[in-house]
Amino acid sequence: xxxxxxxxxxxxxxxxxxxxxxxxxxxxxxxxxxxxxxxxxxxxxxxxxxxxxxxxxxxxxxxxxxxxxxxxxxxxxxxxxxxxxxxxxxxxxxxxxxxxxxxxxxxxxxxxxxxxxxxxxxxxxxxxxxxxxxxxxxxxxxxxxxxxxxxxxxxxxxxxxxxxxxxxx
Amino acid sequence: xxxxxxxxxxxxxxxxxxxxxxxxxxxxxxxxxxxxxxxxxxxxxxxxxxxxxxxxxxxxxxxxxxxxxxxxxxxxxxxxxxxxxxxxxxxxxxxxxxxxxxxxxxxxxxxxxxxxxxxxxxxxxxxxxxxxxxxxxxxxxxxxxxxxxxxxxxxxxxxxxxxxxxxxxxxxxxxxxxxxxxxxxxxxxxxxxxxxxxxxxxxxxxxxxxxxxxxxxxxxxxxxxxxxxxxxxxxxxxxxxxxxxxxxxxxxxxxxxxxxxxxxxxxxxxxxxxxxxxxxxxxxxxxxxxxxxxxxxxxxxxxxxxxxxxxxxxxxxxxxxxxxxxxxxxxxxxxxxxxxxxxxxxxxxxxxxxxxxxxxxxxxxxxxxxxxxxxxx
Numbered sequence: 001x002x003x004x005x006x007x008x009x010x011x012x013x014x015x016x017x018x019x020x021x022x023x024x025x026x027x028x029x030x031x032x033x034x035x036x037x038x039x040x041x042x043x044x045x046x047x048x049x050x051x052x053x054x055x056x057x058x059x060x061x062x063x064x065x066x067x068x069x070x071x072x073x074x075x076x077x078x079x080x081x082x083x084x085x086x087x088x089x090x091x092x093x094x095x096x097x098x099x100x101x102x103x104x105x106x107x108x109x110x111x112x113x114x115x116x117x118x119x120x121x122x123x124x125x126x127x128x129x130x131x132x133x134x135x136x137x138x139x140x141x142x143x144x145x146x147x148x149x150x151x152x153x154x155x156x157x158x159x160x161x162x163x164x165x166x167x168x169x
Numbered sequence: 170x171x172x173x174x175x176x177x178x179x180x181x182x183x184x185x186x187x188x189x190x191x192x193x194x195x196x197x198x199x200x201x202x203x204x205x206x207x208x209x210x211x212x213x214x215x216x217x218x219x220x221x222x223x224x225x226x227x228x229x230x231x232x233x234x235x236x237x238x239x240x241x242x243x244x245x246x247x248x249x250x251x252x253x254x255x256x257x258x259x260x261x262x263x264x265x266x267x268x269x270x271x272x273x274x275x276x277x278x279x280x281x282x283x284x285x286x287x288x289x290x291x292x293x294x295x296x297x298x299x300x301x302x303x304x305x306x307x308x309x310x311x312x313x314x315x316x317x318x319x320x321x322x323x324x325x326x327x328x329x330x331x332x333x334x335x336x337x338x339x340x341x342x343x344x345x346x347x348x349x350x351x352x353x354x355x356x357x358x359x360x361x362x363x364x365x366x367x368x369x370x371x372x373x374x375x376x377x378x379x380x381x382x383x384x385x386x387x388x389x390x391x392x393x394x395x396x397x398x399x400x401x402x403x404x405x406x407x408x409x410x411x412x413x414x415x416x417x418x419x420x421x422x423x424x425x426x427x428x429x430x431x432x433x434x435x436x437x438x439x440x441x442x443x444x445x446x447x448x449x450x451x452x453x454x455x456x457x458x459x460x461x462x463x464x465x466x467x468x469x470x471x472x473x474x475x476x477x478x479x480x481x482x483x484x485x486x487x488x489x490x491x492x493x494x495x496x497x498x499x500x501x502x503x504x505x506x507x508x509x510x511x512x513x514x515x516x517x518x519x520x521x522x523x524x525x526x527x528x529x530x531x532x533x534x535x536x537x538x539x540x541x542x543x544x545x546x
Contacts, residue, residue: 119395
């Protein structure tokens with residue numbers, strides 16, 4: 001979806017990051033600059049861990065600020081975005097690095113990043129229950145916010161309608 | 170110790186007799202609508218299991234059914250002590266997708282309301298922290314003084330708590346002329362009041378005994394676990410979204426971001442105290458500097474955005490609040506993801522409580538300023 005968005009010139013610091021990502025991963029990733037300080041790196045699930053490790057060790061991103069899960073029923077895919085931030089990285093506090101990964105809806109699995117970024121813990125649990133995505137390697141992939149007796153499909157899937165809401169509303 | 174049952178092959182584990190599991194919440198008067206269980210060995214906490222979700226209302230799902238503007242009153246219900254700051258990043262992200270610029274006066278009004286909200290939220294926090302530590306004066310004073318700031322917010326926003334003031338396109342209305350003299354009078358009063366707070370509570374030997382070296386969160390752990398706001402600044406990190414990635418006109422203002430090397434509950438409490446002073450300093454500067462002019466760009470109720478995505482954040486009272494919006498170009502957002510500071514700080518509850526005494530639990534728990542409704546969304 002980001003393809004339609006006007007690309008912007010990255011800030012000088014972000015420009016370095018884009019070059020570094022492109023030279024290391026080449027064809028394995030597709031890097032988009034959404035705003036001067038918002039970089040989005042799309043990859044597949046096989047390379048996700050390697051990319052996250054590189055972001056931590058070489059690019060100095062030290063924590064995860066958010067994990068978003070989005071259902072795209074038309075593509076039969078679920079998109080997971082990890083947003084990484086940095087406290088100790090030089091000049092990086094204003095930069096958010098988004099790692100984006102799409103998985104097929106009928107095989108919604110991807111490796112957990114909890115060993116690389118412990119801060120993804122609760123975010124991954126929430127994505128697991130809200131979209132039914134399994135994060136392999138997460139030590140405690142249990143429900144977080146939904147009631148224990150929730151028996152419907154994961155509610156953030158587009159197929160789930162809120163009670164009382166009609167189709168197309 | 171486990172022994173197989175001969176016939177079934179089941180394993181049974183002997184539960185230690187000297188340990189007790191205690192359930193705190195969800196109806197506990199202190200915990201809010203939030204439950205966690207602690208396992209205690211005598212007076213020492215040996216395990217903690219947080220169990221949020223009692224006030225989960227599906228705010229993210231509900232945005233799918235509403236236009237960009239309709240979501241505002243619903244979203245601010247998630248964080249009633251901090252309504253301006255929770256819709257701040259939502260509006261910033263929506264504006265980024267709409268590609269609109271906000272008039273300067275609107276930006277200044279946003280900062281005024283945002284800082285007023287921070288003081289209100291911190292005073293609420295201080296009242297509860299006071300009563301958690303058994304200091305009932307520190308419950309009554311802040312909650313009484315908070316009402317004066319609620320009045321100030323009402324002068325601009327019209328309502329007492331839920332203003333729906335910071336909206337995509339600017340702010341809902343201009344402020345009345347009587348606001349400036351009233352606000353300056355309130356700040357003069359409250360600055361003397363803060364000295365009283367310090368004298369009676371923050372320098373109180375009992376307060377110091379209950380908070381110093383209690384619930385220590387080391388700098389490296391705070392960064393690794395991704396905590397935000399006063400918890401992060403209490404752990405010796407001078408990080409604040411208003412400085413790190415300034416929005417509105419914060420880059421033109423002069424204010425300090427506190428941080429403390431102690432990394433304990435005392436440090437987190439002091440951050441709140443200093444921030445209230447700095448918020449008043451910011452509003453004073455805003456009132457001096459703000460230009461005349463329009464306060465909003467008028468948008469259609471069915472305003473469309475460009476397809477794409479935006480990630481925006483502001484410094485809310487409890488820390489960095491961020492919204493990730495994915496748009497397909499229609500009048501309703503395709504996906505709104507909220508990353509709230511309370512949820513990001515919950516991760517350290519386990520780390521801080523394990524090994525501490527049961528009596529220290531309220532002080533540690535509330536120093537995180539964990540707001541269950543905000544975390545559950």
